[in-house]
Amino acid sequence: MASYVSCPRDLSKIKTKIAFNLTKRQLICFGIAALVGFPVFFLLRKTGNMTLAGCGMVFTMLPFFVFAMYEKDGRTLEYVLRDMIETIFLRPRIRPYRTENFYEDLCRAAQTEKEVNRIGKKMTKEIAIKLLEHRRVLVRNCKSQRTNKNYDAEVCLTVQPDGKANYHLEFPVSKKEKKKPKK
Numbered sequence: 277m278a279s280y281v282s283c284p285r286d287l288s289k290i291k292t293k294i295a296f297n298l299t300k301r302q303l304i305c306f307g308i309a310a311l312v313g314f315p316v317f318f319l320l321r322k323t324g325n326m327t328l329a330g331c332g333m334v335f336t337m338l339p340f341f342v343f344a345m346y347e348k349d350g351r352t353l354e355y356v357l358r359d360m361i362e363t364i365f366l367r368p369r370i371r372p373y374r375t376e377n378f379y380e381d382l383c384r385a386a387q388t389e390k391e392v393n394r395i396g397k398k399m400t401k402e403i404a405i406k407l408l409e410h411r412r413v414l415v416r417n418c419k420s421q422r423t424n425k426n427y428d429a430e431v432c433l434t435v436q437p438d439g440k441a442n443y444h445l446e447f448p449v450s451k452k453e454k455k456k457p458k459k
Contacts, residue, residue, distance in 0.1 A: 305343050316329075431445060
């Protein structure tokens with residue numbers, strides 16, 4: 277008759293045992309617990325109350341035992357505590373769902389490039405860098421398609437509250453228009 281030995285399906289969960297059927301992590305935590313707990317026991321024993329000394333030793337060693345033994349879903353206690361602290365104290369309570377629509381950004385960039393090309397200029401690396409740094413760039417000698425005249429314009433970049441970029445042209449007021457009296 278054949279005998280069967282059960283073997284776990286996931287061998288990555290098996291930990292190597294070093295001594296007394298304990299892992300290296302457990303041996304280290306138990307060693308630290310002994311280094312902290314026994315001096316507490318001997319200090320409290322001098323009071324004459326052995327129950328107090330025993331309870332004091334157990335309560336000082338208990339956190340180290342928990343750190344040594346607790347593991348859930350392959351995660352030890354310090355990782356679980358770190359995630360809890362981040363979730364409760366460090367991250368904002370309300371985290372709205374946001375996506376980045378790269379297609380929309382590409383369409384907007386293409387529209388801007390068409391507008392810059394329409395005024396007779398090319399979108400160069402220098403113009404793009406200035407736009408990103410200063411949010412506006414003065415472009416000189418732009419050509420109007422209707423009147424065929426040259427003029428100066430500022431290409432301005434504005435960012436909406438939802439993070440979308442908008443481009444528009446601003447034309448400086450000419451000296452002639454400033455001198456004209458309003459009727």
